Amino acid sequence: MKRNSLYIALIVMLLVVGIGLVMSRREAKVAELDDLSTVRLGGAFGLSGVCAEWGEGEKKAAQMAVDEANAAGGVNGKKIDFMIEDTQCENKTTVNAVQKLVNADHVIAIVGPTWGDAYQGASPVINGSMTPAVSPDTAMEALEFQKQSIDYIFSTYAPQRKEIAALEAYAERVELKKVAMVWDQDSYSTMMTRLFEEASPFHGIQIGEKHEMPTGIQDFRTVIAKMKTANIEAVFISFLAPHTKASFLKQAKELGFRAIILSAADIQDESVLESFGSAMDGVIYTYPVANEEQKAFKETYRAKYNEDPQGPAAVNAYDAVRIIVAAIGSGAKNGQEIRNALEKVRIKGAFIGDLGFDEKHQVLGGEFELKTVRNGAFIPFK
């Protein structure tokens, strides 16, 4: 058995080296729409692991957009074949999922991958294979911070700088001077707080306290008590999971912490609201100005799945599919042409009314309004 296994291992290694040598002389195969009977669209979502809370809703919303497109006759007369892979919210497994979609399934474009940190290992695969990927929840600022190439990468997620600017403009208007920041140690939250800190001097804001918490922590009582004694006027919070934000808000209420709590759009999560209800009351956050398309999206989603859209980026996934379909519909036949079309195409989006991409491949336009939670409902903040 021992000797046999040694021989097998050697044969496998030699075989792999041989295949490698042959393959290194070949050009990678690029998917062309004319060669395919269906439009193969990939979906790389975090369906298990820490970001599954986001991924499940994104998958369903994307599937809904695909079903709608197919019901309307597909794109350019071809049905869309939607191939979904789980990224498990990790760098390594995201690379595996994208490798499979690109090199085994030969998809023409990808919805996803999701999350900035898990995304970054896959970005060289996406750019190298010239497969456009429209992520529903990647902050393009994260890639910009990292000086990563954005060539084939797009995002329908909210422009974070704009969100932060809207929040800080509010803080300036109501003369909040001493603001604290609490965030967890993941790349998204780190980026958000850096953006907040970067912009604060322009709005006359002084960052009073900074609390970086281990990712996944749910107990903020010590930090809240400390901020309470420091007479902090407002706190900007940024956590990986929406329910962590809700935990923070709940504990702040329990401890009688009266400072204003500021957050970004990802807190508007119907499923978290359902679990935490009025505990979330009072938080002030930014969100793109609601439009009719978004209302229609929510109603269709509820009718189809008998539940509210799960996670903060379900609507962005819906838009990601629709804008890819529009780009292909404009006559683009391969990854490169779809990429070029994505830079020009404009659709009526559900997240942002006039949806298109700027030169940084981030959603164009979009006005942000201030919102809050009152009596267990997300409402505009007056």
Next chain:
Amino acid sequence: MEYLIHLAVMSSIYAILGMSLNLVVGYAGLLSVTHAAFYGVGAYAVGILTVSRGYGFFEATAIGMVCAAAAAWFIGIVSGKFKGDYYALVSFGFNIIVFSIFLNVQSVTRGPLGIPGIPKPELFGTAIRTNAQFLILSIVFALLTYAISQWIVKSSFGRALKGIREDEDALRVFGYDTARYKRIIFMIAAMLAAVAGSLFASYISYIDPSTFSLNESIFILSLVILGGLANVNGSVFGAIVFILLPEILRFVGFPPDIAAQMRQVAYGAILVLLMLYRPQGMFGEYKL
């Protein structure tokens, strides 16, 4: 084919990790749960030195190996005072410390943001650009690790390690400095893990602390146990199974709504069954 090549690269990286950990756990009988820390040291050495300091891949790998060996020497001195379950707990603690360093020494490691844009290796002025070329490099390193591991386990040093595993006190009676033996094998394993880390960093081109958490150490230990303790071939087998099995399950037609969850359940169930029928692992010569 590119996808298969990618999986082969990942398998060879994990084979290096498995073979090196097997030297510690399988041959020396030290239940170490800190291997991801050394893996991370190698990855961060390549990430930091190639991106910020302009070092080449091979120089950075060598420095990473030295750093990992130094860390292992220090950890070995402290953990050498413990045995069995206590040793496992101490090694567990060291993984957490190293992980925290990756996460918190942000001026060096960039903390949670990680290090992107790690360049591919260059050999004699030619960059290794394609996955197929990288596969050859990773296989060469895996074969070197295999040869080193086989040489160690067949040497008198390897026999002494097995002796320590079976009855450390008896070996001490015969005049062996068992603590020194354990420290040396721990350092060798750490250096090999650092090589795997440097390959990973250069191949994926982006690293962040989450890749080198305690979970990763448990993953590596699991593949060693599944392949079989005290058998180098077993670790290669374990690495291939652990990398390929979840990917094979991607092709199984589970219902779309629960496919991701079903794959995880199936993956876990297969591992449980394997352990039930082969508790010593597939090629194991020793049981914990």
